[in-house]
Structures are given as structure tokens and as C-alpha cells.
Amino acid sequence: MRIAVAVKQVPDTAEVRIDPERGTLIREGVPSILNPFDEYALEEAFRWRDELGGTVVVITMGPPWAESVLREAVAMGADEALLISDRAFAGADTWATSHTLAAAVTKLGDVDLVITGKQAIDGDTAQTGPSIAASLDWPQITFVGKVRSIEDGHILAERYVEGGIEVVRSSLPAVVTILKDANTPRLPSLRGKMKARKLEIPTWGIDDLGLDPAETGLDGSPTRVVTISTPETSSDGEMHRGTPEELAAVLADLLLGEEES
């Protein structure tokens, strides 16, 4: 079983600054962490590798310093790591990001399952997983709260959707996106940390992936983040106290008052 896990390095802060010209995040010098959702994606991969045998390769697309999240994943238990980095990939939206990650999965070869986190805590689109599947033309199962089985070339999983749980069976290879709390991520082990410190991590750029610059990075992105602003918070709310009846009367007055004005 060969499982590829896509993980993202995200800013360890909500105070992000945007490059006014490119509409992209300024990531230089910002403390960054492994996207919290991706710890569950990694753990799911380790569980099935430990059960079925095989290897887990962790991949990330990002600037050179994104290598640190790969070493974190190796310390947790990943067997191999791959950095996908090139100036031509900078500023990518979800389409360009997924297209590039899919090209890396194809070049890796013999991948039976791609696992991603449900979403990243900065872009928050939850689009990358499904978009990787579309780019590879593979089936996908999103919002997975439990993988029941992987056998006979198929995966059986529970999708947690509004109003209930869908049980979905898909042929492999496939892409799944894992929900928070689908499992309990293991902590980095001493052996893992030692391996992570020594591991030579290859970097693949646009030439290695044979991609056209017109389909990567900012140039290859059909969408642009035009502005990002933190919503203004106002504290001029009114606090009313009283019995439920009294508060209901106050609320009615306020609402009716607004209607009359």
C-alpha cells in the first residue's frame, strides 16, 4: 500500500499581511506550523500502513522553508518526504495548487491513496483535496470521519455530512479528505525525530514535474484573492438583563422600533 499525504504549512497567527499587489499572503518571517487538520490525515495514513504494510510519503507545495512541516511529519512516522517548491508555484490558488500536487503524485507513481486534511486554517477553502482528485481523474471521498476498511482494491469510509453519515465505497486509487477527530494523532517518536533530522528531502520544481508555467502559481490561477480584511469589531452593543418575559418585551420593542423607524 503506497499512501501519499499532502500537508500544508500555515501561518501560526491570524494576523496575516497581504501583498497589496499580488493579493497573496506575505509568508516570509511569519511563524508557521503544520496545518492542524493534516495531523489527522497523517495519522490515518500511518494506521493503514501499519495494518496493511507499505509506505507513507508526505508531500507539501510551498517555499523552501516549508520543509520543516515535512520533517515534523517524518518525526511522527512518515517513511519518505518530498518538497514541491519553485518560484513558478508562488501565489497559487487552489486550482493551481492541486494541479501541481497531482502532477507530483503522478510522478511518484504507484500511489494507491492520497490523503489530505479537510481544510487549511489559512485559505479555509477545503477545495484542494477534491481538486487533486479531479486533476488525477480519481474518485474522491470527502469529510471522512472514519475509514472502515481498505481491502480488495477498495476503500470503505464514513462521510460525515449534515444530517448524518454516508457510507461510501470507492475503488482505489482514490483521494480522501480527513476530518478533525477521525483519529488520535500519534506524537513524534525519538526514532522518528532522529530520522527527520538526518533525512535528505528531495525538492521537485516545475521542470521535474514537466508543468507549463501558465498552469502553475499566480499565472496559472483562475482566481485572485483581491482583498482580505479583518472585519471591524464594534463594542457598542447594549446588554439587557431581566426575566425571559422582560427580555422578550425589550427585544420586541427593539425590533418593532426598528420597523417603525
Ligand SMILES: Cc1cc2nc3c(=O)[nH]c(=O)nc-3n(C[C@H](O)[C@H](O)[C@H](O)COP(=O)(O)OP(=O)(O)OC[C@H]3O[C@@H](n4cnc5c(N)ncnc54)[C@H](O)[C@@H]3O)c2cc1C
Ligand atoms: C485568506 C486566504 C484566502 C484564500 N482564498 C482562496 C480562494 O477563495 N480560492 C482559491 O482558489 N485560493 C484561495 N487562497 C489560496 C489558497 O490558500 C491556496 O491555493 C492553497 O494552497 C490551497 O487552498 P487552502 O489554503 O484553502 O487549502 P484547503 O483546500 O482548505 O486544504 C485542504 C487540504 O489540502 C492540502 N493542501 C492544501 N494546500 C497544500 C499545499 N500547498 N501543499 C500540500 N498540501 C496542501 C492539505 O492536506 C489541506 O488540509 C486563499 C489563501 C488565503 C491565505
